[in-house]
Amino acid sequence: MTSSSTPSSEATLPRGFTAAGTAVGIKKNGARDLALIVSDRDCAAAALFTTNKVKAAPVLRGQAILSSRNAALRAVVINSGCANACTGAQGLADAEETARLAADAVRRLRGPADAISAAQVFTMSTGVIGAPLPMDKLRAGIALAAQQLSADGLDNAARAIMTTDTRPKIARIQRGAWSVTGIAKGAGMIHPNMATLLACVFTDAEIEQSLLKEFLQRAAGVSFNRIVIDGDTSTNDTLLALANGASDLRIETPGQRAAFEQALTDVCVSLAQQIVRDGEGVTKFITLRITGARDRRMADAVGRSIARSPLVKTAFYGEDANWGRVVAAAGYSGEEVDPNRMTLWFGPVKVFEAGAPTDYDEAEATAAMEPADIEVRLDLGSGDAEVTLWTCDLSHDYVTINGRYRT
Amino acid sequence: MTSSSTPSSEATLPRGFTAAGTAVGIKKNGARDLALIVSDRDCAAAALFTTNKVKAAPVLRGQAILSSRNAALRAVVINSGCANACTGAQGLADAEETARLAADAVRRLRGPADAISAAQVFTMSTGVIGAPLPMDKLRAGIALAAQQLSADGLDNAARAIMTTDTRPKIARIQRGAWSVTGIAKGAGMIHPNMATLLACVFTDAEIEQSLLKEFLQRAAGVSFNRIVIDGDTSTNDTLLALANGASDLRIETPGQRAAFEQALTDVCVSLAQQIVRDGEGVTKFITLRITGARDRRMADAVGRSIARSPLVKTAFYGEDANWGRVVAAAGYSGEEVDPNRMTLWFGPVKVFEAGAPTDYDEAEATAAMEPADIEVRLDLGSGDAEVTLWTCDLSHDYVTINGRYRT
Numbered sequence: 001m002t003s004s005s006t007p008s009s010e011a012t013l014p015r016g017f018t019a020a021g022t023a024v025g026i027k028k029n030g031a032r033d034l035a036l037i038v039s040d041r042d043c044a045a046a047a048l049f050t051t052n053k054v055k056a057a058p059v060l061r062g063q064a065i066l067s068s069r070n071a072a073l074r075a076v077v078i079n080s081g082c083a084n085a086c087t088g089a090q091g092l093a094d095a096e097e098t099a100r101l102a103a104d105a106v107r108r109l110r111g112p113a114d115a116i117s118a119a120q121v122f123t124m125s126t127g128v129i130g131a132p133l134p135m136d137k138l139r140a141g142i143a144l145a146a147q148q149l150s151a152d153g154l155d156n157a158a159r160a161i162m163t164t165d166t167r168p169k170i171a172r173i174q175r176g177a178w179s180v181t182g183i184a185k186g187a188g189m190i191h192p193n194m195a196t197l198l199a200c201v202f203t204d205a206e207i208e209q210s211l212l213k214e215f216l217q218r219a220a221g222v223s224f225n226r227i228v229i230d231g232d233t234s235t236n237d238t239l240l241a242l243a244n245g246a247s248d249l250r251i252e253t254p255g256q257r258a259a260f261e262q263a264l265t266d267v268c269v270s271l272a273q274q275i276v277r278d279g280e281g282v283t284k285f286i287t288l289r290i291t292g293a294r295d296r297r298m299a300d301a302v303g304r305s306i307a308r309s310p311l312v313k314t315a316f317y318g319e320d321a322n323w324g325r326v327v328a329a330a331g332y333s334g335e336e337v338d339p340n341r342m343t344l345w346f347g348p349v350k351v352f353e354a355g356a357p358t359d360y361d362e363a364e365a366t367a368a369m370e371p372a373d374i375e376v377r378l379d380l381g382s383g384d385a386e387v388t389l390w391t392c393d394l395s396h397d398y399v400t401i402n403g404r405y406r407t
Numbered sequence: 408m409t410s411s412s413t414p415s416s417e418a419t420l421p422r423g424f425t426a427a428g429t430a431v432g433i434k435k436n437g438a439r440d441l442a443l444i445v446s447d448r449d450c451a452a453a454a455l456f457t458t459n460k461v462k463a464a465p466v467l468r469g470q471a472i473l474s475s476r477n478a479a480l481r482a483v484v485i486n487s488g489c490a491n492a493c494t495g496a497q498g499l500a501d502a503e504e505t506a507r508l509a510a511d512a513v514r515r516l517r518g519p520a521d522a523i524s525a526a527q528v529f530t531m532s533t534g535v536i537g538a539p540l541p542m543d544k545l546r547a548g549i550a551l552a553a554q555q556l557s558a559d560g561l562d563n564a565a566r567a568i569m570t571t572d573t574r575p576k577i578a579r580i581q582r583g584a585w586s587v588t589g590i591a592k593g594a595g596m597i598h599p600n601m602a603t604l605l606a607c608v609f610t611d612a613e614i615e616q617s618l619l620k621e622f623l624q625r626a627a628g629v630s631f632n633r634i635v636i637d638g639d640t641s642t643n644d645t646l647l648a649l650a651n652g653a654s655d656l657r658i659e660t661p662g663q664r665a666a667f668e669q670a671l672t673d674v675c676v677s678l679a680q681q682i683v684r685d686g687e688g689v690t691k692f693i694t695l696r697i698t699g700a701r702d703r704r705m706a707d708a709v710g711r712s713i714a715r716s717p718l719v720k721t722a723f724y725g726e727d728a729n730w731g732r733v734v735a736a737a738g739y740s741g742e743e744v745d746p747n748r749m750t751l752w753f754g755p756v757k758v759f760e761a762g763a764p765t766d767y768d769e770a771e772a773t774a775a776m777e778p779a780d781i782e783v784r785l786d787l788g789s790g791d792a793e794v795t796l797w798t799c800d801l802s803h804d805y806v807t808i809n810g811r812y813r814t
Binding site for chain 2: 051052053054055083085086087088090091128129130235310311314315317318320322323324325327328330331332333335336337338339352354355356357394395396398399400402403
């Protein structure tokens, strides 16, 4: 978080939103697995979805809902424990019924004067692929969650969307009249080709839907699309933004636009970094700066090649200043890199320059690998463009978590 | 190995070749680390090299040597323990001196009448990147290896090129007058964008250099380029073929050409599969068949996306019939796949069809994951093209081996 605003990790919702997170029995271990967030008025909405060709039912449904020019969303239902992916026609019907159940529950709670339709309810799912949604549990669970809705409920909602996450991820920025608050879940299956996870960002600013979408796309480009954990891209990844206008402050002037985009971006960057730090088995948070590239596309391709390399990631886990693996991964990125023009730093230690190792002190290089936060910079010596990615190591725990996830 | 020839894993060299493998102190643990193979007459030679833009000194030197129309090679020196990569001008000088030392040693052994030049000696290196070759050890070591040259020395040579390999890799086919014998090392840094490892194939057939190169390229395309371990591509990968003609049988007629290409291919396939089976920490050998693709390029891209996925690989390690991860990895391959047209089998068990799981028996699917050899078939329902890849799981031991390799 930057800027003069007041950053806070408090789970304070913008005005006009309430939330709940409860346990309805989808997860076998009894943990919270159902989140419901409701706005008391129609929201402008924008969303970005996974690029995977295999899209889960809630992704297909969400894309359909948001294809309307003004979606006027009122609520989001998110379940963990079951992805509702690869579930065919039944999966689409179940996603639709989930939305209808939420609309019914809100109507029962608030009376027919505040009726909302199923089409105003966005749904997300995360968890095991291929199993059908346990609709009996959702029927009882959504009614229960609606009764628990409160302005203080976001922390529970953030916990209810967790899978192998070890902690909830929340970010908030207050700026005078309006605020932006986001929650996210990540941990595994994180890869930066858009939408890389489940995340929801809420604001009480009033903003046109098309402008919200434009800002959300740019914010994702420098946040969620800049993180690399294991290189897998999920069937369910979704980033949703809802703006209900409850602050009565409309984002219109260039100054307001800039301030809002910055706040949205800062929240997304914070959530993205929290996801990397809580990645499956992660022991190292690595800020990877690729500088001196001909263009940003080149910097990005080289960075992703390094960030995805299992050999690089295991070396960081082992706190081994194995710069050769970084240089080699740059070499097979498919980009026209030249080792004779490269310079590489691990933290403050320059380890490689002009095609050969520097005469760095091995103890200093090893010391640079010890912190939990490490900056690695590779200058390609080919231009002025640069890109920063955030990534992590590959540990024994990653293998343990993913070798046993379903069982 | 197919065909009516006599396959054998014996380390029998074709006529006219001698070999040695000895310990000269490059590896800290005292294991064999220097291989020398010499032909008693000039060889036709062909080689394929890593596609990595960061190429080790011996790769750059090898490419230069083989750019001549008739290389007339006589010997190969291979060291393990040090890759001589990212070593700048000193690395090139050291590779050249290694070749000269080998030429000198052979001349001392055989007398001036059999003098060979440094340009007739091919060199390869594997091991840690960035460290200079310990030339003092090579000076004494190459002389020692030359004294140990024998027709029975190939097994020792195959052992001397090992790094994290747990066993030597040798394949041999005898066909009447001539034979083809190959050795390889692999284990880590294996990825199929050509040359994926160190391998040498020797034959006493007489064959034109251009024809040998054509056959070697095709053989690599269906062997070494079809294996995926961790997706990394080394700076040093090299596949070399030497044909010394000592059988006096010249490969000329269409029948001879077909027989020779088949033998060369079978040896390369055997070596490639041995490399996967002995991959770092491997507990599962997975034959991945992608069928029903529009073309082979599509089948290949989908297969590589699956074979590289850490989530797929850890699921195989955990013997978890997690077909959703396979379908998801196909989905993010970048190819136009449609889950509604896909069918997926784990061994004999059809687990997914037409966008949804079949009603397979979970116990049968789990049982299909238990063997050390598993066939996975994904039909894309989009055409007639197919590709087979060989890959492996991702285990705790992979992380252990690569987290601590240098230290």
